[in-house]
Amino acid sequence: MKIAICQINPIIGDFDHNTALIREAVNRARSSGCSLAIFPEMSLMGYPPKDLLLKPRFVTENLKRLEELSAEAHGTAILCGYVDRNPNETGKPLINSAALLVEGRLAGKGGKRLLPTYDVYDETRYFEPSPRSLVFELGGIRWGVTVCEDIWNAIDFPEVPRYDVDPVADLAAARIQVLVNISASPYNLDKGAVRLGILKQIAGKYDIPTIFCNQVGGNDELLFDGSSMVVDQNGRLVRLGKQFEPDFIIWDTEKSYREIRDPWPEIEESVLKGLVMGTRDYAKKCGFKRVLVGLSGGIDSSLVAWIATEAMGPENVMGVEMPSPFTSQMSREDAKKLSENLKIRFEEIPITPMFQSYLDALAPLFKGLEEDQTEENIQARIRGNLLMALSNKFNALLLTTGNKSEFAMGYCTLYGDLSGGLAVISDVPKTLCYRLARYINREREIIPQRVITRPPSAELKPDQTDQDTLPPYDILDDIMESSVEKNLSFEEIVARGHDPAVVRDVLRRLAFNEYKRWQAPPGLRITTKAFGLGRRYPIARGKQLY
Numbered sequence: 001m002k003i004a005i006c007q008i009n010p011i012i013g014d015f016d017h018n019t020a021l022i023r024e025a026v027n028r029a030r031s032s033g034c035s036l037a038i039f040p041e042m043s044l045m046g047y048p049p050k051d052l053l054l055k056p057r058f059v060t061e062n063l064k065r066l067e068e069l070s071a072e073a074h075g076t077a078i079l080c081g082y083v084d085r086n087p088n089e090t091g092k093p094l095i096n097s098a099a100l101l102v103e104g105r106l107a108g109k110g111g112k113r114l115l116p117t118y119d120v121y122d123e124t125r126y127f128e129p130s131p132r133s134l135v136f137e138l139g140g141i142r143w144g145v146t147v148c149e150d151i152w153n154a155i156d157f158p159e160v161p162r163y164d165v166d167p168v169a170d171l172a173a174a175r176i177q178v179l180v181n182i183s184a185s186p187y188n189l190d191k192g193a194v195r196l197g198i199l200k201q202i203a204g205k206y207d208i209p210t211i212f213c214n215q216v217g218g219n220d221e222l223l224f225d226g227s228s229m230v231v232d233q234n235g236r237l238v239r240l241g242k243q244f245e246p247d248f249i250i251w252d253t254e255k256s257y258r259e260i261r262d263p264w265p266e267i268e269e270s271v272l273k274g275l276v277m278g279t280r281d282y283a284k285k286c287g288f289k290r291v292l293v294g295l296s297g298g299i300d301s302s303l304v305a306w307i308a309t310e311a312m313g314p315e316n317v318m319g320v321e322m323p324s325p326f327t328s329q330m331s332r333e334d335a336k337k338l339s340e341n342l343k344i345r346f347e348e349i350p351i352t353p354m355f356q357s358y359l360d361a362l363a364p365l366f367k368g369l370e371e372d373q374t375e376e377n378i379q380a381r382i383r384g385n386l387l388m389a390l391s392n393k394f395n396a397l398l399l400t401t402g403n404k405s406e407f408a409m410g411y412c413t414l415y416g417d418l419s420g421g422l423a424v425i426s427d428v429p430k431t432l433c434y435r436l437a438r439y440i441n442r443e444r445e446i447i448p449q450r451v452i453t454r455p456p457s458a459e460l461k462p463d464q465t466d467q468d469t470l471p472p473y474d475i476l477d478d479i480m481e482s483s484v485e486k487n488l489s490f491e492e493i494v495a496r497g498h499d500p501a502v503v504r505d506v507l508r509r510l511a512f513n514e515y516k517r518w519q520a521p522p523g524l525r526i527t528t529k530a531f532g533l534g535r536r537y538p539i540a541r542g543k544q545l546y
Contacts, residue, residue, distance in 0.1 A: 003141040004029035004037040004076075005249040007226045007241045009217035013058065019044070020067060023079060028248060029137075030076040034478040035139050039080035040182050040215035042096065042111075047184030047215060048222070053126045059083055066099055073101035077138060079145065081182050084109065091128035092179050098145045098182055100135045110134025110470045112147035113167045120186065120525070120534040121149075122224060127518035133167050135174055140513055141253065144176035148183040151210075154202050165184060172206040178253070179208050183429075184215040187225035187274055188528050192243070192264050199231040200409050209233050209253075216246055218281030221522045221533045223274045237263060253425050268439035271432070271526055272307070275424060280526040282422050283397050290396035294387050294417070295319040295338065295346075297331030298456055299433055301401040304424045304448045306440055308399055309342045315434070317344040318396060322351045322383045326459045334448040341446050353536035358382070376460035380416025388419055397421045400521050403474055405430040407482045407520065407531050409506070410513025411466070419519050426523030428479065429532040430456075430473040471502050479506045485529040515539045 006025035010018040022039055029037040030388060041047055044062050052058045066082050077100060084097040096112035111130025115123040134145035150167040171179060179202065185195065199210045209232045216226035230251045238257035241247040243265065264270070283291055291312050293305045308317045316536035319342075321335040332348075339346035352386055358378050368373075391398040400420035402412045407426050412418050437447050455465045470476055479498055481486040483506075490507060494500050517531045518539060 001141065001253045002032065002034040002037075003211065003232070003251045003253065004032065004034040005211060005228050005239070005241065005247075005251065006037055006039050006248040007214060007216050007228045007249065008039060008043060009224075009246050009281070010040075010043055010046035010215065012219055014046070015061055016045065018046060019069065021067050023072070025130050025248060025397055026073075026076055032250060034250060036077045038180060038213045039078070039213060040213055041081040041098075041181075041184040042079045042083065043215070044082045046219065047221065049083075049153075049222075050318070053083065054479070059085065059094065060537045066101075070101045070106050071104055073105075074103055077102045077107075079180065079182070081147065081184075084111065084130045088128075092124070092126060094127050095130050096123065096127050096147055097130065098147055100134060100138075100145075102135050102138075106134045108134055108473045110145055111167055111376065112150060114149040114153060114163050116152075119528070122234075123149075128390045129165075133171055133175060135171065139253075142175060142177045143180060144171035144174065144178070145180045145182065146171070148181065148185055151179075151181050151198055151202065152493070154198055154205070164465065168202055168206070177208060179210045180508055181210065181212045183212060184224060186222040186525065187244075189262075189267060189271070191478075192225065192227045194228065196231070196237060196263070200235040200237075203231050203233055204419060205233040207233050211251065212468060214241075216242075218243065218278035218524070219285075220282070221525045221530065223278045223524060223526065225270075225274060232257070237261075244277040245269060252260055253507045263491075266439075268436055272310075272436055272439065273427070274526060275428075275524055279307055279399070279422065279424055282522075282524075283312060286397070286421075288395065288397040288421075289331075290316045290318070290394060292318050292320065292387060292391055292394070292396040292398045294383055294398075294401065295321045295335040296459070297321070297328075297333070297335040297438055297451065298400075299447075299451055300403050300406075300425060301431075302334075302451050303428075303433055303437055304399050305338060305342060305344065306446060307424055314343040315344070318326070318394070319344050319346050319391070320344070320387060320390065321348045322386060323348070324351050324355060324379045324459070326379075326461055328459060328465070330450060330454070331459060332450050337448050338446075338451070338537075341448075345471050349386055351379060351386070353473055354382050355379055371461075374459070377413045377416060380458075381412035381459050382416075384413070384416040384419035391421070399424050400523075402426060402520075403428050403430050403433050404527075405470075405476055406481060407517055407523075408484065409470060409476070409509045410516050411470060412516065412520075414516055414519060418503075418516065420521045422519045423523035426520065427526050429477040431477045459502070471506065475502065476506060479503055480510070483507060483510060484531075485527060485533070511537075511541065514541075 008021045100108040110133045215224045230239035234488040398420040400423040
């Protein structure tokens, strides 16, 4: 029996687009001789729809489209995710559901039994746990269907709660012969290997093959990598979908496959693919055909410009350099050289006259006061204003270029370099930015080598470098990761070998600058704890170092 695993990229709330993707994949499955086509969690509406689920018309439209697909299900059965109404008067009004469509009818339905509320998830806001999983017979095989989180109770993870219910164990007790998991599982570093470990453990424990069908695409901050897979009853990975691309994978239950070994790409390749996909999808799903990047001649803006070019094509990217009195000739040369290497449009707007106008206007009020960060921030805000003007005029999405290390320390200017519609690398630590740049240059120089080797600088005052006010980035990034992603205490971080004074300063600045991060553009998530959707800290708080 042939099974089609349909790894699609839905647009949240675009039912025409999503049903068209499903129809296209079903037709392909039918022509390929597949008896069943499997689609991801909530594939009819896209995940996560968030408070669109509170709109009754939105839920009604999803049920209408399910009914239309049911009428069209002939020859090849369809298994897809949708949202159903809770038939009971008590509990939340909706159920995150899975439907089996066979020969013009809804032949069976079940739903998600485990509802995550940690990290980026908030499913109990909308859903009631389903009382049962979907079980059905097809092609002489007994199938059991879980939805995303339902398989995560099979293995212990530090940040994942243990549930009283184990849907996989219940389905195994029901004597299923194949387990299916339809998912909208977002990407973070090493997530593919973690998912594979879960599927292998299930196969080993219950002696059943498992199909994992995952959504692909960027939806706001979340990146969905696809990486759909099949693990056979012996725990061997035998089918694997593309990463960060739509895919169509066929698995034949009667065919023998070789095991796929070493399935995961290098971290640099994976992160870059994810950021390119996330930038492209965010721009296009928001209606932008062009993007705009402020070029400083530094590592961050160079990296974002490369990502933008890969995502949108060079003809749809504009790079803008805005030299100030403190911009070095080297930075100007490197920004222009990068643009030439990428073949993107390059414009230069000197800001020295505008900066002087600000200083002249403020001189009476600033009389007798020393220059400080105020004058530095004025330059950043002039640049932000110019970039937003270009964004408005050319209907181009402005990409913010700050990295995670800078966001953590508040080493960025409100209404200046924080201006923009998408913070492409806001979850990429500075040390990883350098690794990505070297990976981009692995075959030929695209990012000028001086950009990678010279000390980073904001160039907002004479002879400035980042390390004037920040610890070396390898130290900063380790402290930041220890606090933000691992939730280690001050004492535990110091015990890792760091200077207590440096740790204290980093944690103080991390807490103090929460207000800036609240006002930053949405950023693409690649780690287990990005600033934004999955990290909820108060702005007004005590001074203790947690």
